[in-house]
Amino acid sequence: MSGDTIAARPARALPGSGEHRRHVLVAVVQNRTGVLNRVASLMRARNFNIESLSVSHTDSDDVSRMTITIHGDEFHVEQAIKQLYRLIDVLKVQDVTDEPSVQHELALVKVRATDRNRGEIVSIVEMYRGRVVDLAPDAAIVEVTGTEAEVDALIALLRGFGIKELVRTGAVVMARGSASIEEATKR
Amino acid sequence: MTVTKGEGARSGTHSHVPDAGTPTAEAIEKARRDMLHQGRIEKRTRIGADVVCEALLRQGVDVIFGYPGGVILPLYDVFGDYPELRHVLVRHEQGAAHAADGYARSTGRVGVCLGTSGPGATNLVTGIATAQLDSIPMVAITGNVPGALIGKDAFQEIDITGITLPMTKHNYLVRSADDIAAVFAEAFHIARSGRPGPVHIDLTKDALQGETRAEHPDQEEVLARLPGFRPTLDGHPRQLKTVAHEIAKAKRPVILAGHGILIAEAWDELRELAEKARIPVAWSLLGIGAMDEDHPLAYGYMGMHGWKHVNRAIQSADLIIALGMRFDDRVTGNVKTYAPHARIVHVDIDPAEIGKNVAVDVPVVGDVRRVLAALLPLVAPVDHEARASYMEQLAEWRRDSEASSWHGSGTWRNGLLSADYVVERIGALNDHDATMVADVGQNQMWTARYAGYRRPHSHLSSGGLGTMGYSMPAAMGAALGRPDKKTWAIVGDGGFQMTIQELATLVQDDIPVKIALLDNHKLGMIRQWQELVYANNYHSSDMVGPDYLKLAEAYGIPAWKATRPEEVDDAILAANAADGPALVWFEIASEQNVFPMMPAGKGLSDLLEEPGLEVDE
Numbered sequence: 179m180s181g182d183t184i185a186a187r188p189a190r191a192l193p194g195s196g197e198h199r200r201h202v203l204v205a206v207v208q209n210r211t212g213v214l215n216r217v218a219s220l221m222r223a224r225n226f227n228i229e230s231l232s233v234s235h236t237d238s239d240d241v242s243r244m245t246i247t248i249h250g251d252e253f254h255v256e257q258a259i260k261q262l263y264r265l266i267d268v269l270k271v272q273d274v275t276d277e278p279s280v281q282h283e284l285a286l287v288k289v290r291a292t293d294r295n296r297g298e299i300v301s302i303v304e305m306y307r308g309r310v311v312d313l314a315p316d317a318a319i320v321e322v323t324g325t326e327a328e329v330d331a332l333i334a335l336l337r338g339f340g341i342k343e344l345v346r347t348g349a350v351v352m353a354r355g356s357a358s359i360e361e362a363t364k365r
Numbered sequence: 366m367t368v369t370k371g372e373g374a375r376s377g378t379h380s381h382v383p384d385a386g387t388p389t390a391e392a393i394e395k396a397r398r399d400m401l402h403q404g405r406i407e408k409r410t411r412i413g414a415d416v417v418c419e420a421l422l423r424q425g426v427d428v429i430f431g432y433p434g435g436v437i438l439p440l441y442d443v444f445g446d447y448p449e450l451r452h453v454l455v456r457h458e459q460g461a462a463h464a465a466d467g468y469a470r471s472t473g474r475v476g477v478c479l480g481t482s483g484p485g486a487t488n489l490v491t492g493i494a495t496a497q498l499d500s501i502p503m504v505a506i507t508g509n510v511p512g513a514l515i516g517k518d519a520f521q522e523i524d525i526t527g528i529t530l531p532m533t534k535h536n537y538l539v540r541s542a543d544d545i546a547a548v549f550a551e552a553f554h555i556a557r558s559g560r561p562g563p564v565h566i567d568l569t570k571d572a573l574q575g576e577t578r579a580e581h582p583d584q585e586e587v588l589a590r591l592p593g594f595r596p597t598l599d600g601h602p603r604q605l606k607t608v609a610h611e612i613a614k615a616k617r618p619v620i621l622a623g624h625g626i627l628i629a630e631a632w633d634e635l636r637e638l639a640e641k642a643r644i645p646v647a648w649s650l651l652g653i654g655a656m657d658e659d660h661p662l663a664y665g666y667m668g669m670h671g672w673k674h675v676n677r678a679i680q681s682a683d684l685i686i687a688l689g690m691r692f693d694d695r696v697t698g699n700v701k702t703y704a705p706h707a708r709i710v711h712v713d714i715d716p717a718e719i720g721k722n723v724a725v726d727v728p729v730v731g732d733v734r735r736v737l738a739a740l741l742p743l744v745a746p747v748d749h750e751a752r753a754s755y756m757e758q759l760a761e762w763r764r765d766s767e768a769s770s771w772h773g774s775g776t777w778r779n780g781l782l783s784a785d786y787v788v789e790r791i792g793a794l795n796d797h798d799a800t801m802v803a804d805v806g807q808n809q810m811w812t813a814r815y816a817g818y819r820r821p822h823s824h825l826s827s828g829g830l831g832t833m834g835y836s837m838p839a840a841m842g843a844a845l846g847r848p849d850k851k852t853w854a855i856v857g858d859g860g861f862q863m864t865i866q867e868l869a870t871l872v873q874d875d876i877p878v879k880i881a882l883l884d885n886h887k888l889g890m891i892r893q894w895q896e897l898v899y900a901n902n903y904h905s906s907d908m909v910g911p912d913y914l915k916l917a918e919a920y921g922i923p924a925w926k927a928t929r930p931e932e933v934d935d936a937i938l939a940a941n942a943a944d945g946p947a948l949v950w951f952e953i954a955s956e957q958n959v960f961p962m963m964p965a966g967k968g969l970s971d972l973l974e975e976p977g978l979e980v981d982e
Binding site: 190191192193207208211212215216219220223253256257260261263264265266267268269363 | 526527530531534535538555591592593594697700701703704705709715716717719720721722723724
């Protein structure tokens with residue numbers, strides 16, 4: 179056929195071979211019943227792997243904000259964003275992975291502490307700008323906020339004393355500068 | 366509170382007493398309803414159930430398909446007061462959902478179905494999913510247990526909004542009568558706007574029974590309540606210029622027309638574009654009817670069981686203009702080998718469809734009618750000369766392909782009745798103007814390939830979900846939606862027996878659906894795959910069915926049987942001439958396959974064709 183004379187173009191398959199990495203999405207959503215369920219259900223049904231998801235109120239009562247970290251390449255993540263937009267309650271989604279931003283999480287760590295090593299624990303925690311928020315005869319609760327890496331590092335050090343319990347919020351994120359994703363949703 | 370029913374305050378009198386004796390409870394109830402209808406009772410408390418009916422009427426709904434049950438009874442208790450709302454009592458809630466779907470597809474309006482909580486609601490699920498996969502505007506209403514009982518595993522309680530959440534465009538659980546008006550206004554707006562889809566509304570029994578003075582919001586208020594739902598309607602002007610440029614460059618362009626053309630009512634613009642730039646039009650299963658098949662530029666049905674010439678054109682095209690379609694795997698086959706020489710223009714109202722299945726060169730997000738209307742003036746007319754050799758090639762491919770897949774004399778092997786012939790005759794004897802409602806499987810592919818379509822919304826088929834049992838209930842909805850057209854349900858013996866109970870609905874509501882039962886005593890498509898893909902390893906594809914003439918007789922439906930080609934026309938005409946529903950039992954060759962066929966995982970260039978087909982015309 180005549181098409182043979184034309185140089186073959188690349189296959190129609192989606193590239194999908196880009197660099198797989200962690201992406202952080204911020205979604206501003208209407209604060210309606212079940213919106214968290216909708217987002218979580220969609221991510222599951224469409225085969226997107228959520229690493230962490232945090233939800234909170236914003237300054238306006240009818241709007242909530244989600245920080246979603248997922249793993250994938252840029253096409254995967256772009257498709258995730260488009261699918262999120264199909265949800266009626268979703269107002270705005272932004273991939274802030276490559277934007278200058280503050281990405282922090284909070285961790286509470288219940289660590290074994292005796293009279294002998296309590297001072298050592300406190301000094302390590304202070305180095306990471308954490309603090310001891312509860313003390314018991316044989317344990318302490320440490321609170322720390324920071325980037326995922328900072329929190330990881332402190333936890334690694336505390337592990338040597340024996341971690342009894344650990345909870346992390348997952349990242350919450352905000353772009354630096356004066357631009358506001360929430361203001362961008364107000365039409 | 367009390368409100369005045371009906372339009373404006375009617376002065377009435379309460380002096381009327383129904384003639385009695387000793388009235389039964391039934392008679393008293395009937396009298397109460399009669400009085401309501403006639404405006405003799407002017408005041409009654411307005412409850413949530415009234416708001417549902419008001420909302421349906423405000424949305425222009427004239428028929429709903431449903432099935433009563435415990436918690437939805439408050440709604441049935443007021444239906445009598447709204448005689449403009451026709452309620453069709455189906456025999457199974459799946460039938461209600463498919464009927465609403467058929468109504469929507471045949472008219473372009475929102476279809477409405479209704480069921481009670483628990484099993485009533487779960488029975489709707491298959492029909493709602495069918496609508497979701499095919500972007501059908503539908504509002505599905507269910508009842509639920511009183512709010513205080515939710516989460517207690519009450520009788521007939523199930524978390525139905527949890528079930529429908531991933532398979533609806535949106536859903537609602539309404540727990541207060543005050544919220545009903547706003548929710549219904551939102552639901553209809555969402556169902557029909559942008560890319561259409563089903564919206565599910567779950568109403569607790571106390572919401573239906575609660576008194577309310579909530580008013581129905583106007584369109585502006587609805588939009589204000591949905592700040593996250595703003596479909597993009599107009600294509601980006603720069604993208605449109607790029608599309609026009611691509612068209613000007615192309616030597617072998619093909620238009621792929623999808624369901625979006627029908628949803629957006631863009632068939633005129635489609636034809637104008639094809640004519641102006643002399644581009645052949647191929648269509649997907651749901652794009653059938655977007656182009657009059659008699660048009661010289663109408664090239665044919667594409668994909669897994671599409672025409673060989675059409676798939677050939679796509680594989681050799683240098684430009685594909687995809688309009689309101691989503692590159693389903695049944696359309697593309699293996700995407701790696703799909704349309705290897707083509708640049709792809711993709712127009713769709715749903716941004717998530719662009720770049721979902723295939724890589725696209727020129728994306729345009731927008732309503733396809735508006736996009737085409739804006740594009741047309743930018744497109745340079747292409748003259749006959751410029752396309753002469755291309756058109757010649759296309760015509761040659763078409764002759765070759767049609768000769769190799771058509772049993773024109775009506776018989777397959779050994780004189781057995783050929784299904785493609787039956788479908789072709791139904792199309793022809795109805796002047797290609799009937800609404801043809803296919804089921805799923807071989808019958809669906811024969812219906813898509815051979816009936817011949819000349820108008821939009823004349824072909825209904827469950828494409829995305831592939832729901833067997835779809836045909837007859839969907840045809841019920843289509844027959845009520847378009848009473849001016851004949852409605853034919855084309856169904857195999859497998860699918861027919863899945864929703865066969867709706868025969869009674871056809872009789873009770875006198876719905877004139879004509880049923881063409883293509884009976885091969887097999888699950889034909891399963892048998893075909895077992896033959897061709899699973900090395901003749903047949904299992905569970907043989908089917909014993911009833912004597913369908915006796916069955917039809919038992920329901921009081923006139924029926925005919927045809928087993929030879931010369932009996933086909935008479936049977937079709939007899940069914941057409943019957944007043945109400947009718948059935949024609951076509952006993953077809955049991956081992957006829959649908960060819961060509963693209964095996965799963967293969968590409969459009971790897972079509973299986975019928976071995977040794979003798980052209981007997």
